[in-house]
Amino acid sequence: MQSILVNGKERFLGLLPSPAATIARMHREGTIVFASDRPDLKAARPTADFEDRDCSHFWKYRHDQDGTNECVGHSGAHAISTAFAKEGFDIDINPVAVYAPICGGSDNGANMADALESLQKYGAFPMGYAGISDTDWRSAYRTKFWQNPTSEAGKEAAKHKIVEAVFFGDDLDSWLAALDTGFWSGQFGMGAGNNFDPDSGGSLPPWRRTGINHALFATGGMRHHPKTGKREVEAGNSWGDWGPLNGLFYFDPYDWLPHSGQELWICRATTIPGG
Numbered sequence: 001m002q003s004i005l006v007n008g009k010e011r012f013l014g015l016l017p018s019p020a021a022t023i024a025r026m027h028r029e030g031t032i033v034f035a036s037d038r039p040d041l042k043a044a045r046p047t048a049d050f051e052d053r054d055c056s057h058f059w060k061y062r063h064d065q066d067g068t069n070e071c072v073g074h075s076g077a078h079a080i081s082t083a084f085a086k087e088g089f090d091i092d093i094n095p096v097a098v099y100a101p102i103c104g105g106s107d108n109g110a111n112m113a114d115a116l117e118s119l120q121k122y123g124a125f126p127m128g129y130a131g132i133s134d135t136d137w138r139s140a141y142r143t144k145f146w147q148n149p150t151s152e153a154g155k156e157a158a159k160h161k162i163v164e165a166v167f168f169g170d171d172l173d174s175w176l177a178a179l180d181t182g183f184w185s186g187q188f189g190m191g192a193g194n195n196f197d198p199d200s201g202g203s204l205p206p207w208r209r210t211g212i213n214h215a216l217f218a219t220g221g222m223r224h225h226p227k228t229g230k231r232e233v234e235a236g237n238s239w240g241d242w243g244p245l246n247g248l249f250y251f252d253p254y255d256w257l258p259h260s261g262q263e264l265w266i267c268r269a270t271t272i273p274g275g
Contacts (some may be wrong), residue, residue, distance in 0.1 A: 002014055002069055002109060002213065004192060004193060004194060004196070004213075005194055006192075006193075006194055006195075006196050006197050006242075007194075007197055011192070011196075011239050011242070012065055012066075012067055012068060012069060012070075012071070012239075013069065013071055013109070013192065013213045013214045014065070014068070014069030014070055014071040014072060014107075014108075014109035014110065014214075014215070015071055015072060015109060015110075015111070015112070015189050015212065015213055015214050015215040016072075016109045016110060016111045017111060017212070017261060017263070018111040018112055018113035018114070018263055019111070019113070022111075022113045022114065022117075023113050023167060026113060026117055027167070031116075031117050031120055031121070031165070032113075032116065032117070032120075032165045032166065032167050033164070033165075033166050033167070034166070034167055034168075034169075035166055035167065035168040035169070035171050035174045035175070035178075037166075038166055041166065041174060041177065041178040041181075041266075042174045042177065050176075050180050050222055050231060051180075051222075052222065052223045052224060053180075053182050053220070053221050053222055053223075053234075054221050054223070054234070055082070055086075055182060055219035055220040055221035055234060056219060056221060056234060056245075056248050058082045058085040058086055058219060058220070059078065059081075059082050059085075059219055059236055059248065060081070060085055060090065060092070061078075061081055061092040061127070062078070062236065062246060062247050063077065063078070063095050063134045063238060064134070064135075064238060064239060064240030065095070065135065065238045065239065066134075066135045066240060067135070068107050068135050068137065069107050069108060069109040069110075070095055070096065070099045070107070070135065070137060070238070071109075071214050071215040071216070071238055072098070072099065072102070072109065072110040072111065072112055072114075072115050072215045073095040073096060073097075073098040073099025073100075073102075073103075073110065073115065073137070074095040074098075074099075074134075074215075074238035075112075075187050075215040075216050075217040075236075075238060076095070076098040076099075076112070076115040076116070076119060076124075076187060076215075076217075077093040077094065077095040077097070077098050077124065077134075078095075078185075078217045078236050078238070079185040079186065079187050079217040079218075079267055080093050080098075080119055080124065080160065080162055080185070080267065080269055081093045082185045082217070082219055082220075083162065083184070083185045083267060083268050083269035084160070084269045084273065086182075086183065086185070086220070086268075086269075087269055087270075089269075089273055091126055091160060091273060092126050092127040092128075093124050093125075093126055093127070093160060094124065094125055094126055094127045094129065094132060094134055094140070095134050095135075095238070096132060096133075096134060096135065096136055096137040096139075096140035097124035097125045097126075097129075097132075097140055097145075097157060098115050098118065098119060098124050099115075099137050099140070100137050100140035100141040100143070100146075101114075101118040101122060101145075101146040102114035102115055102118055103137060103141065105141055107137060112187050112189070112215060112263055112265060113167075113263075115187075116162065116165040116187070116265060116267060117165075118146060119161060119162045119165075119267070120161060120162050120163070120164075120165060121146070121161075122145065122146040122149065122154070122157055122158065122161075123157040123158045123159060123160045123161040124157050124160055125145070125153060125156040125157045125160070126156075126160060129153070129156055130143070130153070145157045159273050160269075160270075160273055161269070161270055162267045162268065162269050162270070163268060163269065163270045164267065164268050165265060165266070165267045166178070166184075166265065166266045166267070167263070167264075167265055168264040168265065168266070169262070169263070169264065170257075170258065170259075170260070170261075170262040170263075170264065171264065172253060172254070172257055172258050172262075172264065175188075175264040175266070176222075176231070176233070176253060178266050179218055179220050179222065179233070179266065180222060181220075182220050182221075183220070183268065184220055184266040184267065184268055185217060185218065185219065185220055185266065185267055185268070186217060186218035186220070186264065186265060186266045186267070187215060187216070187217050187218075187263075187265045187266075187267070188215070188216060188217075188218060188235075188257065188262070188263065188264050188265065189212040189213070189214065189215055189216075189262065189263055190212065190213075190214050190216055190251075190256055190257075191207060191208075191209070191210035191211050191212050191213060191214075191256070191259075192210060192213055192214040193208050193210035195208055196210075196214075197242075197243070198243040198244065198245070198249045198250070199244075200244055201226060201244075201250075202243060202244060202245040202248060202249050202250050203225060203232060203249070203250045203251065204249060204250070204251040204252075204256065206252075206255055207255050207256045211261075212259075212261055212262065212263075216235050216236065216237055216238075217235060217236050218233055218234065218235050218236075218266075219234045219235065219236060219248075220234075221233075221234030222234060223250060225250070225252070230252055230254075231252070231253065231254075232250035232251060232252055232253075233250065233251055233253050234248065234249075234250055235248070235249055235250070235251065236248055236249075237249060
């Protein structure tokens with residue numbers, strides 16, 4: 001298990017780095033696109049020029065990874081469910097349906113590239129399917145729906161796919177510009193340490209140079225910090241009873257994200273589930 005102590009409480013992680021070869025293959029096969037392939041998403045205005053946008057209402061279902069290394073599955077499920085909500089659909093994707101196809105049959109964590117590839121190729125079944133809970137990755141793994149797309153589980157998962165994933169690497173300005181449109185949800189990694197605890201307003205303290213170890217998702221919202229006026233990204237975590245905003249939090253991207261090995265992604269969901 002990968003875990004840290006935050007204010008004396010054990011919190012679980014699970015993010016593994018995406019292999020460069022995997023990302024290159026996915027791009028070659030057309031599973032993902034690079035930000036350089038989408039000039040419309042590149043930063044087209046000054047970095048500081050953005051408007052407050054609250055997208056928290058699109059995050060309707062908040063799951064807790066609860067002692068597992070499923071942060072990638074949870075951030076992926078939160079991202080696609082939020083993407084569906086932005087299209088007007090009320091769908092609660094089960095995090096283990098994102099995690100099971102990429103965990104290799106053990107709870108040792110996963111990477112975001114594999115998660116986004118699985119969501120595009122196979123999709124993921126929602127909460128309620130077969131009574132599988134949001135942390136029961138073993139039951140989800142036993143369905144092998146990604147190997148048996150014509151099975152009941154495979155057909156259910158195939159109704160809920162992403163249609164596009166964009167990889168920004170560490171191009172923070174372009175990632176922020178894409179999120180600033182409000183149309184996309186995002187996945188990214190952060191260096192969670194023992195100070196990874198938001199204040200009463202939901203803002204994270206300054207980064208303490210902890211290595212990237214935890215996957216989270218960006219709602220597409222942003223705000224000016226109430227006191228400093230700096231840009232903050234609106235994001236969601238997968239730890240229950242964490243922070244004053246039920247898992248929602250805000251952070252300074254120019255403090256937390258610009259370091260080597262960063263993976264910044266955005267995705268959007270199909271307009272018509274199952275279509």
